[in-house]
Amino acid sequence: MSRIKEFNLPDLGEGLTEGEILAWLVKVGDTIELNQPIVEVETAKAAVEIPAKWAGQVQAIFHPEGTTVEVGTPIIAIDTEPGAGPVESSATDLPTPSAASLAAVEVAPAEGAVEPGLIGGPAPGGRTAVLVGYGPRTTAAKRRPRKGAAPAAAVPAAAVAAPVAPVAAPVAPVPVPAAPVSPVPAVNGNGHLAGPVLAKPPVRKLAKDLGVDLRTLTGSGPLGSITREDVQRAASAPAAAEPLTAGAPATSAASFGADREQRIPVKGVRKLTAENMSRSAFTAPHVTEFLTVDVTRAMKALDRLRDRREWRDVRVSPLLLVAKAVLLAVKRHPMVNSSWAGDEIVVKEYVNLGIAAATERGLIVPNIKDAGRLSLRELADAMTNLVQTAKTGKTSPADMSGGTLTITNVGVFGVDTGTPILPPGESAILAFGAVRELPWVHKGKVKPRLVTTLGLSFDHRIIDGELGSKFLRDIGDFLADPEAALLAWT
Amino acid sequence: MAKGDPGASTRGRRAAPRSRKAATGDPELVQLLTPTGERIESVTGPDGTEYRVDFTDEEYRGLYRDLVLVRKLDAEATALQRQGELGIWASLLGQEAAQVGSGRALRTQDMAFPTYREHGVLYCRGIDPIMPLGLFRGVDQGGWDPNEFKFNMYTIVIGAQTLHATGYAMGVAMDGKTGTDDGEAVIAYFGDGATSQGDVNEAFVWAGVFNSPLVFFCQNNQYAISEPLERQTRIPLYRRAAGFGFPGIRVDGNDVLATYAVTRHALDNARHGQGPSLIEAYTYRMGAHTTSDDPTRYRIASEVEAWQAKDPIARMKAFLEREQIADSDFFAEVDEQARREAIELRERVLAMPNPEPVTMFDHVYPNGSPLLDEQRAQFNKYFDSFEGSTH
Helix, strand or coil: CCCCCEEEEECCCCCCEEEEEEEEEECCCCEEEECCEEEECCCCCCCCEEEEECCCCEEEECCCCCCCCCCCCCCEEECCCCHHHHCCCCHCCCCCCCHHHHHHHHHHHCCCCCCCCCCCECCCCHEEECCCCCCCCCCCCCCCCCCCCCCCCCCCCCCCHHHHHCCCCCCCCCCCCCCCCCCCCCCCCCCCCCCCEEECHHHHHHHHCCCCCCHHCCCHHHHCCCHHHHHHHHCCHHHHHHHHHHCCCCCCCCCCHHHHHCCCCHHHHHHHHHHHHHHHHHCCCEEEEEEEEECHHHHHHHHHHHHHHHHHCCCCCHHHHCCEEECCHHCCCCHHHHHEECCEEEECCCCCCCEEEEEECCEEECCECCCHHHHHHHHHHHHHHHHHHHHHHHHHHHCCCCCCCEEEHHHHHHCCCCCCCCCCCCCCCECCCCCCEEEECCCCCCEEEEEEEEEEECCCCCCCHHHHHHHHHHHHHHHHHHHHHHHHHH | CCCCCCCCCCCCCCCCCCCCCEECCCCCCCEECCCCCCECEEECCCCCCCECCCHHHHHHHHHHHHHHHHHHHHHHHHCCCHHHCCCCCCCCCCCCHHHHHHHHHHHCCCCCECCCCCHHHHHCCCCCCCHHHHHHHHHCCCCCCCHHHCCCCCCCCCCCCHHHHHHHHHHHHHHHCCCCCCCCCCCEEEHHHHCCCCHHHHHHHHHCCCCCCEEEEEEEEEEEEEEEHHHHCCHHHHHHHHHCCEEEEEEECCHHHHHHHHHHHHHHHCCCCCCCCEEEEECCCCCCCCCCHHHHCCCCHHHHHHCCCCCCCHHHHHHHHHHHCCCCCHHHHHHHHHHHHHHHHHHHCCCCCCCCCCHHHHHCCCCCCCHHHHHHHHHHHHHCCCCCCCC
16 A cells, blocks of 8 residues: 555535535645644535544645535545655556646646647646546546447547556546536545446446447546446447547637636635525515715714724724614614514514625625624724634634624725615615715805715615614714714613 | 442542532532532432432542543544544534433443434443444444343434333333332433424323333433524423423533432432433533534534533543542543544444445345345346446
């Protein structure tokens, strides 16, 4: 057995097919212990840490953070005898690929038509064809067709890999219009039927009956498996497949095709955001109202706050005042802090105040738990904390769940306001626009004043226009004159 | 192992400074060891029962060893699942004391009906800890003999085993095996979520009406997968028993001593023909429900931290240290034993053979059946027809 061992991404939770690498906890060259956490992986069910299966030294890491990896794909190689001298990389040291060949796979372009290349020889796209291993895109092993059998759609790409069979040689996707090849983990599992090709038992039987060598076929089924139709096609019309290869990539002048489109996989935060937005937009009837407010007084109040000794180290932003305004207005109109639960409306006595944040991983909405009970100072600290946690990507799912009402600060992007979509389960969201110096009628004269526009979207099933308007009005009144509002309301 | 006899002795060499009256109000629970490792000598339950334990130093150390080993083996199994070597694993992390305390309270003749999380009880019954791993690896059906070890097979269906236990306990009574000091008792394990199942409520009814020698042992770990306790019940679970006509009591499930005392008492009542009772072991599942879910999505970190401070092993260690029952050499030796046994468990799991597909016919009927034999033959023939079949 080889001393370099590859660890394949396992199915972490009953029937999962893929996982996203969130964070590597080790790097190449690190010495690791058995069961030491090495990587954090997020699946559709959970984000979990995977403990090392072997002690040793990290030889290679095959997928960077942020990539989605299919179950069964190697993610890390560990040298289990790091003290035993340099690793031989001769072909006999297989089945594990050397780090160098893996690195070649790593930089290989994921897309594009690559003609069959000989192992070790140059291949199109600037990559080197590798002997054994797993690239981002691989197909099942293909061998030279058996004499008399159909050439079919298969291209004999890795015939010279025979000495190391049954480990499949990776080749780039071969563009065969009639038989699209899906990426497939090259090595089958440990099943009793495990062979170099994937096919269901009845298909194998059919192949046997018709005298078709499954290994000569390219599968068109899921994961590149060979289907009944593939077998029948190969058995009936050897020549029928010819035009398929001939009809391959026709370079034409067409310039509005796939070559000029970029495809970004929808996953992680983007996927979640999309689901939430669609769900909310099509289940909760939204209305949005706007209010433009002179916030000159409030900005002056903020300046005075910053000047106070005990507030010197506190981050004081206009958003803080908006948050305070919202919390005070909720106290006056508790119904806005509620959610629609089918046959009843749940009015919450606590406010978990969501603050929408743009992060490198996308839009996230962490919330401040029980924000209504916090003093202004505590609220300021909580907001600073929340933003920093979000920026460093450490926001936990718990921080993001249970929000009851949200503020989105679109003003930081320099726009005036928006018509925000409700986070699912919430019934109001406030957009806070940019604060601009504008000509404004103040005490009968046009003066330059600091003005902002608020946009409030609310769930019209729960909140009527009157209630929504009063709530927005109160927020506006507070921002126009915080001191007076405080005196009047509290 | 531990042979303390609650309620019988006042020898109490390690006489703790105080006794207290417990469990008149809801939040009260029987506790003999506080989270900081302080020993309470005895607690009087709501019905006047005095709960106490009287262990030798050796027995105290034995309980500690059990707790540590059970936790370590469980952690190894969790790691094996993360490494793709087990299909799934239901961790008992946090519930060690509830399982070891009740498991050690069982006597040889007593029969236990577990869920799929009772690895600690299984260990106490003397079953090789490798046994359940074959089940979770999908290579066997869980290979122990329930009659030999008096520990039924793991039951995956939530709450179903309470009915099996009730039937078994009714049988024990009908066989006239109760009513003496050496009578037989039965214990049924289940969780807080199972109390919402019809099966469990039916079991309560039958066991109550037939006065069965059965202890319902509910490990209330606060979550039915993601559903919190307050969505399961409006009253404390142990109080449900009153409605079915038998006693219920709540014990600190993170306190191995109290769990032992309360379970031993309930089992003795059962074996003497006094009928069933319900024990609610109040505890917390520190990990996920199984390796397939993410607890951070449904509970907050501060709650987990609060329970971390009530850890069953830490308090036992603090007690052993304070009373000078064990020294650092002992703790190191236990840790080393746990490490060794975990590695051994890992190696044995990795060496488990994959079963031949045809073995699925093996354990359907004890003596086979003509129909099954025919199916087996057909399957073999079908299997041989595959191209490249090595069968």
